Amino acid sequence: MKFTCSTKDIASAVGAASKVVNAHTTVPILSNVLLSADEGAIRVRATDLELTLEQSFPAEITEPGSVTVPARLFSGYLGNLPAGLLELTGSPSRASVKAERSNYDFHALPADEYPPLPVAQKGQSFAIPAKRFREGVTATIFAASNEEARGAVLMGTLLELDGDNITLVATDGYRLARWTSKLERAIEGTAKYIVPSRALSEAARNLGTAELVEITALGANANQLQFTAGATSIVVRLVDGQYPNYQQVIPAKFDRRVVVNTQGLIGGLRRAELVAGDRASMVKLEVANQTLMITAKSDVTGNAYEELEVEQTGEDLAIAFNARYLVEILNHVDSPQTVLEFLGPLSPAAIRPLELGEESGQQLYVLMPLRQ
Amino acid sequence: MIVHFDLDAFYASVAQRDEPALRGAPLAVSGRSRRAVVLTASYEARPFGVRSAMPLYRALELCPQLLVVPPNFTAYRETSLRVFAIFGENGRAVEGLSLDEAFVAAGEQLDDAIAFAERVRARVRDEVGLTVSAGVAAVKMVAKIASDANKPDGLTIVPPGTEAAYLAPMPVGRLWGIGPKTQPRLEAAGVRTIGDVATLGEARLYELFGRAGTFYRDLARGIDDREVDPTRERKSISTEETFEYDERDERRILALLRVQADELARDLQKQQLRGSTVGVKIKKADHTVTGRQTSLAVATDDADAIHDAAVWCWERAGMQGLPIRLLGTRVASLTEEKARELKLF
Numbered sequence: 009m010k011f012t013c014s015t016k017d018i019a020s021a022v023g024a025a026s027k028v029v030n031a032h033t034t035v036p037i038l039s040n041v042l043l044s045a046d047e048g049a050i051r052v053r054a055t056d057l058e059l060t061l062e063q064s065f066p067a068e069i070t071e072p073g074s075v076t077v078p079a080r081l082f083s084g085y086l087g088n089l090p091a092g093l094l095e096l097t098g099s100p101s102r103a104s105v106k107a108e109r110s111n112y113d114f115h116a117l118p119a120d121e122y123p124p125l126p127v128a129q130k131g132q133s134f135a136i137p138a139k140r141f142r143e144g145v146t147a148t149i150f151a152a153s154n155e156e157a158r159g160a161v162l163m164g165t166l167l168e169l170d171g172d173n174i175t176l177v178a179t180d181g182y183r184l185a186r187w188t189s190k191l192e193r194a195i196e197g198t199a200k201y202i203v204p205s206r207a208l209s210e211a212a213r214n215l216g217t218a219e220l221v222e223i224t225a226l227g228a229n230a231n232q233l234q235f236t237a238g239a240t241s242i243v244v245r246l247v248d249g250q251y252p253n254y255q256q257v258i259p260a261k262f263d264r265r266v267v268v269n270t271q272g273l274i275g276g277l278r279r280a281e282l283v284a285g286d287r288a289s290m291v292k293l294e295v296a297n298q299t300l301m302i303t304a305k306s307d308v309t310g311n312a313y314e315e316l317e318v319e320q321t322g323e324d325l326a327i328a329f330n331a332r333y334l335v336e337i338l339n340h341v342d343s344p345q346t347v348l349e350f351l352g353p354l355s356p357a358a359i360r361p362l363e364l365g366e367e368s369g370q371q372l373y374v375l376m377p378l379r380q
Numbered sequence: 381m382i383v384h385f386d387l388d389a390f391y392a393s394v395a396q397r398d399e400p401a402l403r404g405a406p407l408a409v410s411g412r413s414r415r416a417v418v419l420t421a422s423y424e425a426r427p428f429g430v431r432s433a434m435p436l437y438r439a440l441e442l443c444p445q446l447l448v449v450p451p452n453f454t455a456y457r458e459t460s461l462r463v464f465a466i467f468g469e470n471g472r473a474v475e476g477l478s479l480d481e482a483f484v485a486a487g488e489q490l491d492d493a494i495a496f497a498e499r500v501r502a503r504v505r506d507e508v509g510l511t512v513s514a515g516v517a518a519v520k521m522v523a524k525i526a527s528d529a530n531k532p533d534g535l536t537i538v539p540p541g542t543e544a545a546y547l548a549p550m551p552v553g554r555l556w557g558i559g560p561k562t563q564p565r566l567e568a569a570g571v572r573t574i575g576d577v578a579t580l581g582e583a584r585l586y587e588l589f590g591r592a593g594t595f596y597r598d599l600a601r602g603i604d605d606r607e608v609d610p611t612r613e614r615k616s617i618s619t620e621e622t623f624e625y626d627e628r629d630e631r632r633i634l635a636l637l638r639v640q641a642d643e644l645a646r647d648l649q650k651q652q653l654r655g656s657t658v659g660v661k662i663k664k665a666d667h668t669v670t671g672r673q674t675s676l677a678v679a680t681d682d683a684d685a686i687h688d689a690a691v692w693c694w695e696r697a698g699m700q701g702l703p704i705r706l707l708g709t710r711v712a713s714l715t716e717e718k719a720r721e722l723k724l725f
Contacts, residue, residue: 157658158685184724
């Protein structure tokens with residue numbers, strides 16, 4: 009193979025690919041990126057077998073073909089090249105790069121040993137604006153479990169499709185994030201996919217500046233999902249399993265409601281958490297007389313007391329939360345005012361933004377309180 | 381001298397002390413779930429065959445008139461603190477084994493130790509309203525065996541020099557470290573009593589116990605210089621099992637992990653502890669030991685959570701299909717903090 013391209017294009021594609029490569033892989037070829045030259049474009053691919061990223065950029069191709077090069081080494085080299093053009097010549101055992109007045113040879117591994125992309129049959133597909141998709145991913149995946157021992161299902165994020173509706177759900181069993189929005193192109197029928205959250209975040213991060221993300225199920229059992237946006241394609245292996253019935257844990261209605269300034273509440277919780285220390289970061293919220301009181305106490309550090317003016321509907325309430333969990337949720341609430349809804353001191357509470365943007369999706373968080 | 385104190389049928393006795401209507405009746409302290417087990421049975425329930433760790437449904441079959449009360453850990457903890465304060469009178473070293481059991485250092489003289497044990501038993505009865513059995517001996521294991529000899533409300537004294545004779549007729553399974561797996565193996569080899577172990581020759585000893593042989597023989601002769609250690613704190617709880625033949629059948633290994641998780645969860649619940657580290661220990665056929673452990677976001681005493689974590693560790697230990705000699709599960713990073721986290725599902 010032989011091609012000429014801009015150093016900036018290839019550096020950016022190989023740089024992104026090198027981040028996918030698993031540094032601890034024991035399979036040598038998996039530490040490499042695959043470069044393929046064909047039809048006026050170079051495709052750069054990397055995989056950790058769970059997620060495969062492929063990006064393409066235009067180039068002048070003299071001789072089509074492919075080569076694999078060690079990802080980290082090659083990306084380090086490219087990142088240190090000045091802007092300009094480079095010429096790459098590849099063979100099964102070597103990749104030679106000429107740029108300005110320099111000449112480098114990199115040991116390569118045969119490209120035909122590289123894991124092939126699943127060319128399996130395509131299944132259901134749908135599309136969503138890239139910006140909206142990223143927003144949904146950010147709003148949910150933080151709530152997924154990061155405890156490997158609890159299983160891949162809870163470490164995943166659920167994508168639920170129904171006509172032109174999309175719902176993203178993540179939960180670790182103590183808190184739950186749900187985000188719903190509209191698709192740009194509807195799916196035929198319904199579908200549910202559990203995507204590893206780490207891979208989903210990688211996908212959202214790498215989709216670049218394209219307007220629209222096309223999402224397509226791959227494989228006979230729809231066990232992979234392909235995200236395509238512009239010149240980037242990401243294939244993610246899905247989690248096989250049954251997602252918990254999340255709808256069941258979202259209370260249908262609440263009897264108490266508080267509207268509070270989001271940043272004010274975050275600040276108060278953060279300060280009180282310092283006092284609460286490691287006692288499960290327990291802070292107490294009390295609502296009475298249109299006032300929210302935040303308290304925490306510890307034998308070691310002392311006492312915390314804060315007041316916030318709120319808009320209270322329904323009876324008074326005292327409830328305790330893990331401050332860290334609550335702050336993490338509030339940090340994702342995309343609105344200056346937050347609505348907190350309660351049923352009682354031992355029932356799940358709902359947290360949602362007061363104002364909903366026209367374009368954006370709808371956020372809902374559910375958090376279990378702590379026993380006092 | 382060492383005194384081992386053991387409160388009699390602790391949970392049940394606390395319930396009967398606090399609720400006169402329960403006195404004199406067969407009583408079990410137990411949860412009410414489908415898989416609940418008896419945590420403690422009162423002495424009135426024991427003639428029916430009701431024992432701790434027995435499934436509740438089985439206990440009710442054996443004794444249909446059995447009264448069942450839920451555990452009240454707040455009361456146990458509060459009571460235990462008061463009893464331990466009596467154990468530790470005049471700054472004595474107390475090594476607590478659980479809420480209802482402790483070794484106490486009792487000086488050099490046997491007479492002083494006996495007087496101390498009697499005084500403690502009287503004070504616990506008068507001030508706390510419970511009976512405590514005691515064993516007095518120069519060696520921990522002997523004191524512990526002795527405290528069990530005349531339960532309930534008993535005091536057993538094994539004077540120094542008589543330990544070997546006291547232990548000799550006892551079944552070999554009473555020896556510390558000899559579990560239900562090893563006992564049949566020893567019995568098959570003709571070693572039935574602790575006395576049999578005490579008289580084993582070197583070669584036979586090594587054959588049966590390996591390198592730990594002399595330790596077991598000393599123990600069987602009533603020789604053990606371990607002192608009461610007041611700083612001992614349970615940092616982890618664990619259980620392990622040696623396979624009769626090296627095991628490579630994954631189904632049996634997974635089944636054992638299930639049993640071990642259930643056992644550890646019961647132990648944690650009984651002691652009102654929770655742990656946030658779970659690990660498995662694997663001894664390979666060549667006797668080298670390997671293992672894996674993982675941290676949980678929230679400390680647990682739940683059998684399923686321990687089981688899931690243990691299976692995860694097992695799967696990552698890379699021993700599938702290879703013969704293993706021993707498998708153990710351990711829960712560490714223990715905390716006494718109450719479980720505050722409520723779950724969505």
